[in-house]
Amino acid sequence: MKFYVNARYLIVPTMSIIAILGILIGGAYAWVGVALFGLNTVIDTLTKDIHLPADFDDQGESYGTKAFQYGVMYFMLPVFIALQIALAYRIFQFTAATPLQVDLFYGIAYQSGISGINLIGAVLSSGLWAGLGIIYGHELSHNKKEGFLVSRLIMALSGASHFTYAHVYNHHLDLGHEDDPATAPRGRNIYAHAWLSHMGQSLFSYNLEEGRLNKQGKSTLNVDNRWILGYLYSLPSLVLFVWAGGLIGVAALFVVWVIANFLLEALNFMGHYGLIRTQGAVEHRHSWDNDSVFTSWFFIEIGRQCDHHVRGETYFWELDDVEGPNYGIGYFSLFVITLIPALFRRYVEKHLVNWDKNYATEDELAVAAKFS
């Protein structure tokens, strides 16, 4: 049981490494990361009706092993660095017009050089898996020790180091309220939300640091400014891609960052769309659960938002079903729906009606009425 509970969360590490190998092997394999994303969407849709509770032994102790799970999460930092290096290597070959030919590396065939179309595949694969990897940045943001720094570094690979502070000190405290840019109000589409949520969370971190430094009598423009420091953590990525491909390298990194941040904001969008909190503590009803089996295992239980937002310090493998609002489908399936705003509005309408009827307070209903 212990092995099963711990091993089931290895889907993303395994697939991330496969995506990296695909880029390194080259040719059509550069698209493997994209193909895996498509495959995951199919699996998630086919298994949407399977919902499993968290696993505990007779004494109520979780089977999850902290040392192992943290080891995996820390291991993901070098994995995501390797993903960027693999892409940069291919960009370097493309800009250097390296001839397309099959070579051998310890008996394994790989394509030296890369075509334009396969480079697009490598960029998309990198963006998707950098974005999916953000789940580790999220989980570690709740760690008050070295995990917080690892979270900042993982997020910096996608130019979003500000997330770590904003997530803990803004999103978790102001959830369901206008003060939380990561909570999408009713009627907003995922594209507008991705922009506003990203900028809003960075603004929060900027204001946080400005206030802190001004209290100390220091200027905002300061190396002690953790908002600026967060962006500086992204400098190695920028230098790598500039060096590897000049303008093409910068364009590729830009695409990777846009995709990664879009996926991050899609998770925020799906987790809280349309839910309202006017006062009092955050409750289970202020989040949407997405706990179908594949989503739970793939996204290391990030879909158990209802429990996570009430017990933010709880390890992901201990999060459970708390019978909060639930879309009933997984993140991959829901993500596809959100990409078509008109379809998403139609889909979510019945869920919001249910929330208004069975979960909302009078005050929350009054706010909801303003959206009508």
Added chain:
Amino acid sequence: MNTFKALILMVLWTTILGSGLYFVGAHKNYQDILWASGIGLTLLITHIVNMVIYFKVAGDKPYKWF
């Protein structure tokens, strides 16, 4: 409207920095690691300034529901 103004200013600022990099020959020297470091830092500063431009011009737009 403020968001639009902010975007215009961000594009303008990015264009100025991009042109500057072009005129100093960044596109010819980027494979020199020192040049790459300088270009990378310039791009990062461009990004940071773009964020501040947005904050100052668009204000608390990300925090507005209505």
